[in-house]
Amino acid sequence: MSEGAQTFLSMRAVTKRFGEMIAVDNVSLDIADGEFFTIVGPSGSGKSTLVRMLAGLEHPSAGSIMLRGDDITDLPANRRPTCMVFQSLALFDHRSVGQNIEFSQKMKGVPQQERRSHALDVMDIVRLPREFYDRPVTQCSGGERQRVALARALASDPDILFFDEPLSAIDFRLRKILEVEMKDLHRRTGKTFVYITHSLEEALVMSDRIAIMRDGQIVQTGTPDEIYGQPDSRFVAEFMGEVNVFTVADGRIVELDVAAPPGVSGLIVVRPEHLHRLIDADDSDVEFVASVSNDYMLGSRTQFHLAINDATLIAELPASLAASVSVGDSGRWGFAMRNAAVITT
Numbered sequence: 001m002s003e004g005a006q007t008f009l010s011m012r013a014v015t016k017r018f019g020e021m022i023a024v025d026n027v028s029l030d031i032a033d034g035e036f037f038t039i040v041g042p043s044g045s046g047k048s049t050l051v052r053m054l055a056g057l058e059h060p061s062a063g064s065i066m067l068r069g070d071d072i073t074d075l076p077a078n079r080r081p082t083c084m085v086f087q088s089l090a091l092f093d094h095r096s097v098g099q100n101i102e103f104s105q106k107m108k109g110v111p112q113q114e115r116r117s118h119a120l121d122v123m124d125i126v127r128l129p130r131e132f133y134d135r136p137v138t139q140c141s142g143g144e145r146q147r148v149a150l151a152r153a154l155a156s157d158p159d160i161l162f163f164d165e166p167l168s169a170i171d172f173r174l175r176k177i178l179e180v181e182m183k184d185l186h187r188r189t190g191k192t193f194v195y196i197t198h199s200l201e202e203a204l205v206m207s208d209r210i211a212i213m214r215d216g217q218i219v220q221t222g223t224p225d226e227i228y229g230q231p232d233s234r235f236v237a238e239f240m241g242e243v244n245v246f247t248v249a250d251g252r253i254v255e256l257d258v259a260a261p262p263g264v265s266g267l268i269v270v271r272p273e274h275l276h277r278l279i280d281a282d283d284s285d286v287e288f289v290a291s292v293s294n295d296y297m298l299g300s301r302t303q304f305h306l307a308i309n310d311a312t313l314i315a316e317l318p319a320s321l322a323a324s325v326s327v328g329d330s331g332r333w334g335f336a337m338r339n340a341a342v343i344t345t
Helices: 047-055 097-107 112-125 142-155 172-189 200-206 224-229 234-239
Strands: 007-018 021-032 036-040 062-067 082-085 160-164 192-197 209-214 217-222 244-249 266-270 286-297 301-308 311-318 330-335 341-343
Touching: 007 047, 007 192, 021 047, 021 062, 021 192, 021 217, 036 047, 036 200, 047 082, 047 160, 047 192, 082 142, 097 112, 097 142, 112 142, 112 172, 142 172, 172 192, 172 200, 192 200, 200 224, 209 224, 209 234, 217 224, 217 234, 234 244, 234 266, 234 341
Parallel strands: 036 192, 036 209, 082 160, 160 192
Antiparallel strands: 007 021, 007 062, 209 217, 244 266, 266 341, 286 301, 286 330, 301 311
């Protein structure tokens, strides 16, 4: 959390067992008030189980969960100021858009006219046209259904919204639109969002902070810049996107067969965008000669595969620089240590 941020929701030494299997293993975690906090990890890492415990849908086998300093470990989900948006969205297909959004308010006995007014207000927040109020939810597109689910969650006025991979079943173009809208929605509502995804891009685009899970444990927590640029382990480095990992042994970088910078040991991690084609005037801390074995157009940038010794490296150059590089070229490449991360093993 940022300095001075107030802890809103926390876990202390939380474990969840299903028989002999440990799904979440002794996790402690603090989430700030108003934070967009994303939990990322491979399938089976425990991220969904962790969030279900925070939401009250699963009970911890050990440990405690605190909200505003109060212990809510044993508090059932329907008594917590929270709401969950599931991957399936769990909409009522036999009801209209408005009836779906009003459901929680109807269960609380709120008068119909007041429910309708509130539903229309939250439809405005999620940019769902008001004329959709009486539309059958089955006649809504995937993106519209997503907005109905968000509006329904907001209509209950929760302090915390939990999201369990809500964009995973949506096509790429719409997902990119909704990523931006989710971040904007968070900013406009000021509520605390706790979000699960397997998409690294979603996490980097939307989050204030990211937690990486592996085998039931959180292995690193930080801002998107910290997670992407300063990984604590090889697992995090490779999980958060394509990366070049170099091994330093006996003062040399093994894969490149060149001298390592003084005082560096362990692993050097370099993202593709920080590996550059060098010209005479360029300055770098590590230089080597490699040949270009393949290229891949990625819109505004081009990815190059470089062959050196028995290794294949990945470099990405903007279009303005990529035009001067061709498959089969052999030349000087390198990187500056200020753009690399060092993992001590």
